[in-house]
Amino acid sequence: MEKRYFIRLFILTSLFTVFFESSFAYHITTDSGFLVKGKIIATDGHIVEGASVRLKEIARHTLSNASGYFELKNVPAGDYQLLVSAIGYANYSQKLFVHANCDTLIISLKSSDAQLSDVTILSGINKFNKKETDDVARLPLKNIENPQVYSVIPKEIITEQMATDYNSIFKNVPGAGVPVVYNQGRSAMLSRGFTTANLIRNSISGFVYTNVDPANLEVLEAIKGPSGTLFNSSQISFGGLFNRVTKKPFDGERTELSYTGGGNSLSRITFDINHPLDSDKNVLFRMNGALHTEQSFQDFGFTKSVMLAPSFVYKVNDKLTFLLDVEASMFNATSPIRFAPSGSIHNIKDLGMDYKKSFSNNSLDYTTQQLNVYGQINYKLSDKWKLQTNLTRTYSATKGYVTQLSGKSDSTLQQSVQKEDFPYNGVEIQQNIIGDFKIGSFRNRIVAGIDYYNQRSDRNTPTITMPVINFRHPGKAYYNFNADVVDSLAPYATKYDVYRTNQFTYSAYVSDVLNITDRLNVMLSLRGDHFVDKGTYYPANDSTKGAYHQNALSPKLGVVYELVKDKLSLFGNYMNGFDNQTGTDYNGNTFKPEQANQWEIGFKADAFNHRLSSTISYYHISVSNMTRDDIEHPGYDIQDGTQLSRGMEAEVIANPFGGLNIVAGYTYNDSKFTRSDSSVLGLRPATAGPSNLANLWLSYRFLTGSVRGLGFGVGGNYGSSSFQTNTKTFVFTIPSYTTLDATLFYDASKWRIGLKVDNLTNEHYWSFRLAPQMLRRFSANFTFRF
Template sequence: MKLNLLFLFIFYSTILAAQEVRLTKGDITGTITTTDGNSAQGVTVKLKELKKTALAGPGGKFELKNLPFGKYTLEVVMVGFDGLTETVEISPENPLVHLELQLNYSSQKLDEVIISTGGNRFAKKESDDVSKMPLKNMENAQVYSIVSKELMKEQVVTDYNSAFKNVPGAGIAEVRNQGRTTSMSRGFPTPQLVRNGVGSFTYNTIDPANLERIEVIKGPSATLFGSTISSFGGLFNRVTKKPFDSFKGEISYSAASWDLNRLTADINTPLNAEKTVLFRINTALHSERSFQDAGFNKSYLIAPSFSYKVNDRLTLMLDVELGGAKGTSPTRLSPYISKDLAKPAKATSIKDMGIPYDLSFANNTVNYTGQQYNIFAQAKYKISEAWNSQTIISRTRSSSEGYTVALTALTDSTLRQAVTNQESPFYGTDIQQNFIGDFKIGQMRNRVVTGFDFYSLRATRNDATVNMPAINYRKPGAAYNNFNIAKVAPLFNSATFLNFVSNNERTYSAYVSDVLNVTDQLLVMGGVRVDRYINKGSYYANRDSTVGNFNQTAISPRFGLVYQLVKEKLAVFGNYMNGFNNVSGSDFNGNTFKPNQANQFEGGVKLDLNKISATLSYYDIKVSNMTRPDLEHTEGSFLIQDGTQLSKGFEAEIIANPVPGLNIVAGYTYNNSKYAKASVDVEGLRPATAGSPTTANIWVSYRIISGAAQGLGVGIGGIYGSEYNQINTHTFKFSIPSYTVLDASVFYDQPRFRIGMKIDNLTNEKYWSYRLAAQNPTKVTGNVTFKF
């Protein structure tokens, strides 16, 4: 009996003690952002009375736990800048205090804070463009990746395509004529058509000098962005640098192998004492030759941007990019395919061809010039506490004039050069009106975007093509020198030039999307878009006739679900997303073709802790309404619209900061694509355009964050792509081998200067793009940057 009484006494004493702790202690949590809308990662939060500190992690989130009840002074401290203070009281009535703090500083200054504290430098995933509304990564049912300017600086990136080494699944860029690029996303070629969240195609070389970050949005995204600027695999959004409210600038020079000379400048300043008018300009001069015997690229960029805060409600912005380039066209090689099945081609891979790696089969006198402008004007207006208006006008012009070259293998040992003399301008307009709301209906929070979009693209072509004599590509001899402008130009005197309107299309769209907080941890997303597509066809002036004009209407829904198992730290998600692609023509019976439809189902996990951020997902994409040859009506080359393509896969991305100063960015993708119902020669096979089934990327860097060597760092990483077929039919396959490319860098970063050196392709790997363009051997780049 005494033992039982003793046990009961101890038991109830323990419960009372636990209740006492619970009733006398509480927590402070919060999120810190900047006035330009970015999360304030790396900022120190101090509790003055208890001398406790916390470091804001990804998303600007911080925690101070098990604090005795009472009043406290919370100090937000940034190295080298004035901070802010907040008075907080924890009481029995309010034991859990959550703060939303905003610093009157831009993300530009916060970069220095993260560097000095050794925080997770590359985990900045907040974006207003991905969902066309402010939405945190942990609240978003869609998968996306970010390549920040900080990562590009650390890797001494001097060309746009090198930044995509950090994108899971992107592979080696396919560089087309005029320098425009296409990368892979979930087994689909994806061009560069989006800038600051709206259509702003670039058919010329893109210079990275004006990039704040690259946002890679995964999966069919037609609901919010439309089909004309996204692929079934996703889209790439180039976010440009914007003005901020203090004077700051840097001038940078890079030099590298093959006579690279690159000079850039980034200068920002307020234009009035009130700091309501802001100005920033980025410029670049770039000159580089190929590692091969011929080939070069010279370009310039001028990118001014203005911001004017008219009043507390209205802010205007004008963002401009003006650029030009001159160079030789990128390599484009078509392998030999024998028409005689009894004598198939001997070469079934680019290695088998035996084409010399360092020969271009080009000539520097056979070149082209390109021009590009992008104009982005935006008006943001605060209608009320719950609603904001965003009006955007984007205008684009891309053009090229001169000579481009294509190589075609004619036999197992010969090829010929086909030269096109062209004049080809593209004109684009995107006008978009968005209304963005954040309000509650009952206890449920709604974040809504509804918008209207007008997009047009018009292009003309005036070109002719001539073929040069065949040469032995294994041992070209003296014939190799016969390819130059003096020999090529006269051939166009008798060539037939074709002058026509190649693109003339418009799209009128309306869309709505809502993210609903059913509870603090359960979020449901739904949206729909209606597109009216008008293609006026190709107009041939010499015949006064139009070919291929048609109109189509498409509806694109999307749904998503996020459940945060641990609020703002661990979430499971699922989504259904739709994309479509307009298709011209009709079948044998005269039925007009419908748009292709891509439907994606995806599920996965997102993790967002101070030390690690990760996304793991599995997706299943089915493309229907694809056209294929009509085997019952072969006499007229008719098509039938019942084809299907499948794309399934797994993606993983990890961004980690396990110890101060150490940062890791890694990705892995596996993609299984195939034609489930298609032309008999490809049915059941992987599309040749789907790229490597397996890819991986990693970048590991360490920076000393204290002591005499503070700012000194090293980085190492690489990319891998498995073998795939550039031609993949049941009768002939032509493969591109797997590749593993390793890079390394060393840098010394200080408040007033930065010195860096990068070695690309440490092992001198030979590897090729989809267009069979040989990629750079070992390349050494040095950089020095002066900051002020």
């Protein structure tokens, strides 16, 4: 299998290399005339990528690259008007006298909400290609020179797809699968065959056990592989992590109001207000918010929420900047469906459960509160060094009823409910020093840091179990599952969980990207963690159990060679992640952290002025130190289990011609237990999801003429069949699915209108927890910009 992967990769890179080298050589040999070049930056110093640059008098046009640079070649001598425009910035023009090769022009653009000019609309920007980020490596590193694979879903595609909930954004992440929504509204997706929770915000802890509203989302970053070297391993999975980057203030005036209404009584208002608080624009303020109500497509179930997200920036001087970013929300809802099957039927479609029945009641609801405070201090020591301090304080609490359905036979189930009172508190403090310097002729980009993290939770939860009912013909018993009945049974609950947990992590890390040549770089990284679990405290007995501490090292190695400079690179990486394990074996030996080691090889392309961005790779993740039953000593575990997860990933973000944008992804994952209990040995974990997943979004917008601004989009997702349970004694499968979505919109400078249909074919499909997913829904959106 691995040989076949390498043959495919070799053929692909050979074709890319020949094509790009030929194209590059052609441009060099055919250039004549003079060269006009420059760099485009914003007034706040940020690089402006994708700015349209043209000479008015002749057909010379280009876009600025990821570093802000542009070149116009073969320019005849003469006098010209240079025009520069970019979305979100005021148009720029200057007279240009070309009689020789020009020195590098430095062009500074001001933020503006002015109407987009024709030149901006005609620029053909690959509007979904937002790969450049400092978050993945914690360094300013371009995607083409980064040895790690990641996807970035920008707000542009979120807006076009009219996403009204956070989980639907993951349709655009290769390999994410159908979201798993837990009882408190929190969610998890797949990454390389591992269930991956949403616990990272602005690159550090955003640990909240509640729903996340997307109104404050700038981009979603899906970082692939066991990334324990630069991120807290307790917040990620062996398959990767999802980093939600929030909107920040900028030095312009803007207000945006939006309303979305649709099927299932969807009613949603969002707002985004940005306003400098002083005339010098050193104190900036931005407020995002959302009000949301929605009913389930099933007979019972609802969601109501409110979210406010203020943020502030204070630029003390050219060296020192403070940022404060807050998210506060309240979320009232009923539990998502969670069903554990039992019996002789082995496929959810054959079970005969009514797709539109919830087997619950609106009185069995819960309320969550969330307060997430993020602060950052940036201090520029010199042109080569800066200090960065990050701080986050998280709080979330769930109070109310969370439900579960357990199958008892092929036709019966039992309802149960937990009355939760469950607060979570977390804090993380991180100090980084970031440098960019040379030793001899070798460029070094380095980040070194220390990190402190604490998480505490308190739980007060009785569990109430209802009588068994027939789910095919429940009769009047269907309505007995309500708050009044549950409250009357609560005093007789046989299971009552009251406890407290408290965990600490102390970390130090360093990562260096060494440029051996301008095309070859090597990344060397190492992290050390000291983990302390204070154990679980039971107040009824005034006792603590399970206290332990562990140390772990997490190395990372990456190599990138640019086959065609800034256009095509070959990369490879070795990465590590770990998961702390509690307990001891029969001999009293404390368990070690579970370890995951990945090696990966692939190619990245960024061509045609960023019109094409693509990544294709093969990865191999081996997990060791997994615990399993000790057959010789019943009641104990032994730590020698292993798991293998390997596969291919491909992503393409393309703008073949003006107006057309494409986002496509495909993943194949082969995962199995290679040393484990006999019941699952050699089998695919049920939590690994479908082995094949694909996503596609096609978007076209008219750029000229009387219908300029009119556009449409269509796309969908495919997942092969998967398992809810996969053991040698019981297998329960989830069928494959194909979903289609479509949107029609008209986007003007001051307003936008959009129509959307989700699940166009009314597909019946389920999550890993056997929660039925939403049926066909129509919605409409109106947005006004001031």
